[in-house]
Amino acid sequence: MGLSLLFLGALIMVSQWKGADVFETTLAWWPLIFILLGLEIVIYTLWFRGKGKMYYDVLSVLFVGFLAVCCLVFAGVSSLGLTQELRHVISSTEENYSLPEWKGNVPQGVGTLIIQAAEPYGIMVDRTAGNELNVFGSYSTAEGQLKQEQEKRLLQTKQVGDTFYVILGDIPRHLVFDNSRNALNVTVAAPVNLKVIVRDNYGNVVTR
Structure with a gap:
């Protein structure tokens, strides 16, 4: 001893x-x-x-x-292999990075905009005049800035009939010990005449 x-x-x-x-x-x-x-x-x-x-x-x-x-x-x-996880939790610092911006006119015939995300509570919707749609914001992570291909997957758009979808992806995180928020903060500037629905990945509507 x-x-x-x-x-x-x-x-x-x-x-x-x-x-x-x-x-x-x-x-x-x-x-x-x-x-x-x-x-x-x-x-x-x-x-x-x-x-x-x-x-x-x-x-x-x-x-x-x-x-x-x-x-x-x-x-x-x-x-x-949890020692590396513990070291990451103790020494990591959370930083904010700009989200890839999407800007364009709302396609003709589209009357509904659906914004979907795993954590939709960080999404803010503003009403604007005109027909232009803007999506921008930031993401916070303790892993450092994501690669360009990973950032592209954080914001994807798709039109299906008269509905336009904005799909926000998940930020990679450690599976065990992760005390960071790893959150998306997104602002959507949508035309005032466009119906906007914000929901999570399970279909639960947050705002309408």
Whole structure:
């Protein structure tokens, strides 16, 4: 136990000068703690064999058990690849980027505009004169700016009969630990004579 604590203290002290890379590299050798603790118990048991009774300090046993549980938890987190997820959550910063803008006249014969998104509550609809439709806004993410092809998938348009669709895609995110909003903030400037429906991907209408 003493060697384990000395090793951990020296490791943290060296990482203060050499950076976190030393700490991360050495963490790969954390099972040595189990080996040191096991050797200590085995050697201590062999040494006292035939020399009287051997007593264990209750507090030390509890501390060793706690340390063993922590090591097992760390092993499970490492085997599942969650250490990178935790590092991402702690060190990530959220930034805003401009959404690809769409502008054009409403096709002739179109009377309804449907705006669909996974999270439609960040969509604002303004009424304008004329026949021009404008869709613009921004997206926030902690992953950095998306590639051009990914940004194009965030805003897609399609006409079906007398209905014009504006489909807003999802922003890629981490599946486990993700504390960022990863949200779209979109403004739609639509002609006043055009019926506008905002709904989510399940068909629930937010505004009409």
